[in-house]
Amino acid sequence: MSNFTSFEPSPPLNRVQRWNIYLALVTAVIVLGLGLTMRNTALTATQPFENLEAGVRAQVPRGWLIDTAGPDFVIRAQDPDALPFKTLLQISVLPIGPDATPNKVLDLLTMERAARFPAYRELLRADQTVRGEPAKRMEYVYTQDERNPFQATVSLVIQGVDVVVLRRGQAVIITYREERSAFTDHLYYFENLLQTVEIF
Amino acid sequence: MSFEPMLFGAEEEIAEPRPRQRVWRTAWLEAIALFLLAFALYALTDILGVLSTRPASTSGRMGIAVLPALLWLFLSYRAERRTRQPRPHLVAVLVLGALVASGVALPLEEHLFQPERWLPSLDFFGRLLGYATTVGFTAEFLKYLVLRHAIWPQHIGQRLDGIAYGLAVAVGFATVLSLRYALLTEATLAATALRVASITLPHLAGSVIVGFFLAELWIGRTAILWLPAGLILAALISGAHYAFRAIAIVGSPGVGSTGSSPLLGLLLAAGFAAATFALFAFIITSADARAALALSRRLP
Numbered sequence: 001m002s003n004f005t006s007f008e009p010s011p012p013l014n015r016v017q018r019w020n021i022y023l024a025l026v027t028a029v030i031v032l033g034l035g036l037t038m039r040n041t042a043l044t045a046t047q048p049f050e051n052l053e054a055g056v057r058a059q060v061p062r063g064w065l066i067d068t069a070g071p072d073f074v075i076r077a078q079d080p081d082a083l084p085f086k087t088l089l090q091i092s093v094l095p096i097g098p099d100a101t102p103n104k105v106l107d108l109l110t111m112e113r114a115a116r117f118p119a120y121r122e123l124l125r126a127d128q129t130v131r132g133e134p135a136k137r138m139e140y141v142y143t144q145d146e147r148n149p150f151q152a153t154v155s156l157v158i159q160g161v162d163v164v165v166l167r168r169g170q171a172v173i174i175t176y177r178e179e180r181s182a183f184t185d186h187l188y189y190f191e192n193l194l195q196t197v198e199i200f
Numbered sequence: 201m202s203f204e205p206m207l208f209g210a211e212e213e214i215a216e217p218r219p220r221q222r223v224w225r226t227a228w229l230e231a232i233a234l235f236l237l238a239f240a241l242y243a244l245t246d247i248l249g250v251l252s253t254r255p256a257s258t259s260g261r262m263g264i265a266v267l268p269a270l271l272w273l274f275l276s277y278r279a280e281r282r283t284r285q286p287r288p289h290l291v292a293v294l295v296l297g298a299l300v301a302s303g304v305a306l307p308l309e310e311h312l313f314q315p316e317r318w319l320p321s322l323d324f325f326g327r328l329l330g331y332a333t334t335v336g337f338t339a340e341f342l343k344y345l346v347l348r349h350a351i352w353p354q355h356i357g358q359r360l361d362g363i364a365y366g367l368a369v370a371v372g373f374a375t376v377l378s379l380r381y382a383l384l385t386e387a388t389l390a391a392t393a394l395r396v397a398s399i400t401l402p403h404l405a406g407s408v409i410v411g412f413f414l415a416e417l418w419i420g421r422t423a424i425l426w427l428p429a430g431l432i433l434a435a436l437i438s439g440a441h442y443a444f445r446a447i448a449i450v451g452s453p454g455v456g457s458t459g460s461s462p463l464l465g466l467l468l469a470a471g472f473a474a475a476t477f478a479l480f481a482f483i484i485t486s487a488d489a490r491a492a493l494a495l496s497r498r499l500p
Contacts, residue, residue: 010354020417020427021348027428028341031435035313035333042318042330063321081320 044192049075054093056172059196061089061189085144085156085179087186089193092173102136102164105171109138109162117142118155128163130174130194135165141180159183161190167199220357221283223364224481226276227408230367231401231477233271235470238390238397242463245390256389261382264392265375268400269294272371276364287361290368293350297372300342305373306380309335324443332432332439339403340434343369344410344427353418359484366411367404374400394462401469402441405476409434412480420487441472 013021046059049066051074060066060077065086067076072092079087094105106125114120120142128137140162143155160177174197176190241264245251272294280286309315313334319327346369347362356362378396381387387395413430416422423429448464 010352013353016422016424016426017353017417019424020422023425024341024344024427024431027431028337031333031337031432035330035337038326038330038333039313039318042322042326045321 044188046192046196049077051075055167055200056091056093057198057200058091058193060193064089082179082182082186084153085158085177085182087182087189088175088177089189090173090175090177091197092175094171094173096166096169096171098169100166100171102134102166102171105164105166105173106136106138106162109173110140113140113142117158118145119143123159130163130165130197133165133167133199135163138162138164156180161187163194165199172199220285220287220360221276221280221364223276223360223367224477226279227363227367227404227477229275230268230271231404231470231473233275234268234397234400235466237267238393238466239463241390241393242466245388246462251389253388255386256392258383260389261385261387261392262379264389264396265378265382267393268378268396269371269375272368276367280364287364288355289351290365293346293365293368294372296346296350297343297369298376299372300346301339301373301376305335305339305342306376308338313338319442320446324447327446328436328439328443330439331442332435336406336438336442337431337435339373339438340406340410340431343373343407344414344431347411347414352414356415356418359412359415359419359487362411362413362415363408363480363484364411366407366409366414370403370407371400373407374403377403391462394466398445398465398469401473402438405441405473406434406438408476408480409437412484416487437472437476441469444468 045062047062048057049060050057051068054074056074058075060075061079063080064077065080067078068074070076074091074093077089094108096105103125110120110122121140123139123141125136125138128135138161139159141157141159144158145155146153157180158177159180160175163174165172165174174190174194176187176193178186241251245253277290280290315331315335319330322330343366347365351361351365355365374396377399381395381399382392385392385395409430413427413433417427445465445468448468449461
């Protein structure tokens with residue numbers, strides 16, 4: 001009776017067969033390297049965005065839905081394929097007074113959102129730099145309910161991060177929001193945006 | 201007069217193959233049975249409305265998922281056991297195929313390649329190459345590794361041996377992918393059957409290619425890049441199926457339809473398997489006939 005561990009020993013191979021075996025391994029390394037390069041290129045592919053009036057230039061993910069017509073933002077990019085929450089990147093510009101600080105801008109955002117978002121809660125604040133400029137970073141969470149009563153679903157927990165940079169009487173707020181379980185996995189979209197954003 | 205026993209020994213085996221089970225008949229039967237079952241469940245659910253359109257129970261979905269393996273056991277393996285010299289280790293190869301799918305291919309797909317995150321945004325050729333060079337090549341390479349280390353070359357006596365073992369490893373591999381779908385997706389019986397068929401049939405096609413190239417490497421006179429070419433060809437076939445499937449199953453949304461055409465997806469998977477079976481059956485028949493003719497010319 002044959003069993004699982006009694007495969008017979010392999011007969012000797014000729015030179016062509018041996019080289020085929022070696023080259024199959026080399027091919028695997030090359031092909032998988034090519035595939036991973038394609039994957040990384042596709043995931044980090046961007047398209048340029050520029051708003052001369054607001055003085056903002058950035059690279060946003062290619063294929064995302066771009067909205068530039070909002071009253072409270074310069075650009076809003078959303079991933080149309082993301083489920084259950086469409087990953088959001090946003091750049092807003094707020095006029096500020098001469099004594100404004102990034103902390104005061106974040107306080108203002110917190111007050112405004114606490115009234116608008118259910119269960120809004122600030123998680124942390126920290127100092128950061130954006131392309132050499134000092135900035136303030138704030139992370140927060142809130143819940144989002146499905147508005148359509150015919151699609152009764154459990155509330156989503158959304159995690160967000162804002163980075164505020166002050167510039168000549170304006171505060172530039174760069175925002176990222178994602179469903180909590182995917183927040184860390186997709187944070188690189190936000191980091192890429194921070195690395196490419198130009199405020200002029 | 202010179203005498204070369206090694207040459208005669210090798211070609212005699214091709215001219216008079218060992219009394220083993222012919223593979224193509226049962227392979228076609230399995231593919232057709234899988235196609236008909238998926239089509240029947242689709243017709244009973246979506247056309248005739250006999251079956252419920254609510255998600256099926258997990259046990260029902262898992263029953264559909266293991267159906268290709270049961271078909272293989274009932275058709276191919278049973279026929280194999282009835283021959284005078286059955287191919288050894290076929291079930292072991294199937295189990296190894298399932299193990300590499302579960303232990304290597306699925307973790308790589310879910311945590312590294314993540315095709316659903318980036319492939320849908322690419323164009324047709326991007327999807328083809330992207331899938332072929334990640335998920336497709338990994339699957340074919342793992343199936344190759346199973347065959348290479350389990351049965352090659354000691355159990356390869358004719359080209360059809362490569363096909364038989366290739367189909368066994370494909371069934372094991374595809375069964376694990378089908379079980380993952382059945383366990384994680386709340387789908388109807390028809391949707392599960394359609395998905396199981398569209399997973400299994402292209403894997404059968406890819407493994408026919410890998411099995412043939414491996415068998416030919418041992419039996420025939422091949423080039424130094426023969427095996428890499430076979431692996432790349434099999435991966436490209438799976439990539440082509442993925443790319444065409446994105447076109448086939450997305451129909452035109454309208455008042456009377458949801459915009460998806462699952463039947464076209466099934467036809468596409470069946471078409472890939474049928475074309476590969478027909479092409480490689482022709483190639484193997486021709487190669488065996490040429491070998492037999494060459495031998496008959498040498499014999500007095």
